[in-house]
Amino acid sequence: MDIIVKTRREFERIAASHIREILGPGVEVEPAPMGYLGVVFVKGLGEGKWRAAEQIANRVPEADRVLVVEGLVKAELGEIERAAAEVARRYITASDTFAIRTTRRGAHSFTSIEVNVRAGAAVKEATGAEVDLEEPSKPLYIEIFQDTAAICIPATKEYRKLRRDKPLALHVFRKVALGQFVYEGDEEAVRKMGERIGRAVQTFEVGELTILLHKPVQGRALRAFIQAVEEGIESRYQIQVKSYGRAVWKVPVYVYELYQYVRAREGEPIVVTDPKGDYITHVKERLAELFARDRVNILIGAREGVPPGVFRFASLVVDLVPEVTIATDFVVPSLAIALISALEEAGALPKYAGKRPKTPTHARHDR
Incomplete structure (x- = not known):
């Protein structure tokens, strides 16, 4: 797979239809792969995957998140750790901040938290970057589908309820x-x-x-x-x-x-x-x-x-x-x-200052 598109559940087929129209023939678009709702795989893009990801992000509002796959390995902790560090060396510098966002689908001998901890430690060692769980400048997504783990870079912005520039009410x-x-x-x-x-x-x-x-x-x-x-x-x-x-x-x-x-x-x-x-x-x-x-x-x-x-x-x-x-x-x-x-x-409201991380990474839900 070259791109993973995440949508609202039951919107994956609509998103896939629009993606096919935008990218044209020769591109394989698979909605709900392995029966997982809210996901679309895009394959066969080769070196043009980043341009395709930008087109999807700009023209498909059903796409909540567009992730470009930069590493594909077996869903084993050691393999994920190694691949995450390799992708991070190309993507993250020492002046950046990062967080690991893991979504795990299927049964595994490890949890999303374990993936975050191991991969986060490897990325930190490989790049020297600091962890910022709330507003990382370079988030790294790990999408696990049964026996396969995709190391992804987002082509879309993260939106959060609280940011450090927001007043507290x-x-x-x-x-x-x-x-x-x-x-x-x-x-x-x-x-x-x-x-x-x-x-x-x-x-x-x-x-x-x-x-x-x-x-x-x-x-x-x-x-x-x-x-x-x-x-x-x-x-x-x-x-x-x-x-x-x-x-x-x-x-x-x-x-x-x-x-x-x-x-x-x-x-x-x-x-x-x-x-x-x-x-x-x-x-x-x-x-x-x-x-x-x-x-x-x-x-x-x-x-x-x-x-x-x-x-x-x-x-x-x-x-x-x-x-x-x-x-x-x-x-x-x-x-x-x-x-x-x-x-x-009137300048009477304090600003959200963020939370200090308790672990080097941030776990997403398992499903």
């Missing part, structure tokens, strides 16, 4: 105490709105949510709203627990009367969201000062806005999107995005 959201007015209407509308608000606050893992009463509300409507909010929080929380590789904060829910809430939070920052306020980026420095505190209370209306009398007790009154009145179920996401954007502009 989660600690800011944890400081946020949201005060959300009760949404009133028919029971079905109240239920849907409550669930959406619950999912939104849990998405951003805010420190707490207090449902605020500023006038008499029917008990049935209040009960339906609280129950829906908690269901929305629980629904999103369960998804986060399954998909995140870290501990997840579950947002606690309280109920309070608006004016007593404002009195109880006296001395703490209070921010009111209202179209009559200052555009949030215009007060970013003041916002940054408020978020130097341990807790920032942010009030959100529902149908009716926050009463103007409360404005006098607020540290800030902010407008999230000038000339737009935001629907109740969109306020929390809009607030979160605007808040982080303003704090980033």
